[in-house]
Amino acid sequence: MVTENQFPADPIRVVLLFLSGILMFISLWLIFMWAPMEQVMGQVQRIFYFHVPIAWVGFLAFSVVFFSSILYLWKGERHWDALGHSAAEIGVLFTTLMVISGAVWAKPVWGVWWTWDPRLTTSLILWLLYAGYLMLRAYSPTNAQAARYSAVLGVIAFVDVPIVYFAVSWWRNIHPEMVVGPLAESGALEGSMVTTLLVSLAAFTVLFGYMLLERFSLRNMEDTLGSIKSQKGGM
Amino acid sequence: MFRNRFQWVIVGATSVWLISTGVVLGNESTTDDFNREGNLSFLFAVYILTWAAFFAYMFYINRRQRDLKKEIEELKKMLEKETPP
Numbered sequence: 077m078v079t080e081n082q083f084p085a086d087p088i089r090v091v092l093l094f095l096s097g098i099l100m101f102i103s104l105w106l107i108f109m110w111a112p113m114e115q116v117m118g119q120v121q122r123i124f125y126f127h128v129p130i131a132w133v134g135f136l137a138f139s140v141v142f143f144s145s146i147l148y149l150w151k152g153e154r155h156w157d158a159l160g161h162s163a164a165e166i167g168v169l170f171t172t173l174m175v176i177s178g179a180v181w182a183k184p185v186w187g188v189w190w191t192w193d194p195r196l197t198t199s200l201i202l203w204l205l206y207a208g209y210l211m212l213r214a215y216s217p218t219n220a221q222a223a224r225y226s227a228v229l230g231v232i233a234f235v236d237v238p239i240v241y242f243a244v245s246w247w248r249n250i251h252p253e254m255v256v257g258p259l260a261e262s263g264a265l266e267g268s269m270v271t272t273l274l275v276s277l278a279a280f281t282v283l284f285g286y287m288l289l290e291r292f293s294l295r296n297m298e299d300t301l302g303s304i305k306s307q308k309g310g311m
Numbered sequence: 312m313f314r315n316r317f318q319w320v321i322v323g324a325t326s327v328w329l330i331s332t333g334v335v336l337g338n339e340s341t342t343d344d345f346n347r348e349g350n351l352s353f354l355f356a357v358y359i360l361t362w363a364a365f366f367a368y369m370f371y372i373n374r375r376q377r378d379l380k381k382e383i384e385e386l387k388k389m390l391e392k393e394t395p396p
Binding site (some may be wrong): 122173177298307 | 353357360375379390393
């Protein structure tokens with residue numbers, strides 16, 4: 077049943093929007109004004125402060141898809157499907173940007189836009205898997221089938237996420253090794269660069285939270301509209 | 312009417328920007344004559360593209376939310392009229 081003010085401006089969304097704006101502003105200041113220029117690659121290395129957080133958010137989004145898919149298959153509750161769908165769409169957006177930003181960074185540094193390096197190849201496979209997830213949803217005959225099939229794919233496709241992450245350790249190639257995280261060598265990145273990266277990671281994570289809530293709200297509206305239409309058709 | 316024209320302006324401007332960026336990047340120096348201070352067009356291409364994508368996506372989400380909200384309200388009114396007292 078549709079009630080008055082069913083879709084109010086959620087205060088959490090407003091807070092997340094302002095917080096991501098402030099963090100983005102600080103992050104941009106740190107990237108361009110504070111972080112030192114990398115000695116080998118020069119100015120173009122500053123792409124790193126966008127490329128890595130974008131990749132991180134892509135992985136985070138697909139983790140949300142994974143857990144939502146499991147919960148949907150287990151409990152069958154519609155909101156888990158809505159959450160997984162919303163996260164997958166945002167994950168595909170971020171993964172697309174990860175691949176593009178990587179290619180634009182590769183051209184001046186490696187001399188090519190693309191090479192079949194294991195990290196790059198597994199990232200492309202990741203993108204294809206989740207683009208397939210969205211296509212499967214779009215072309216499924218019924219909403220129930222779309223939810224069930226995509227939940228299964230959401231669980232299976234997630235296998236590629238750790239493969240992408242560990243690809244640089246398992247198969248050494250042209251892509252640099254990890255410079256942050258538990259598998260990175262200590263001191264691989266200068267202190268101010270780590271700080272800049274962490275602020276950028278926080279900014280993108282908050283932005284992801286905001287985008288996810290907006291997309292989730294849209295998906296709820298789509299479901300509400302669908303139920304009103306079926307109610308109207310049944311009269 | 313205005314909204315449709317505005318959409319075409321955005322699509323056109325984005326296409327022109329993407330093509331011109333592609334041409335500039337295609338002519339940029341690469342590892343053969345690597346310049347640490349240079350290659351800024353690559354850096355700005357990534358930042359502009361990322362922000363353009365975020366704004367375009369959020370613009371799409373917000374417009375769709377507004378349209379659906381309107382449609383839901385209209386259908387709700389129709390249902391109320393059709394429902395016998």
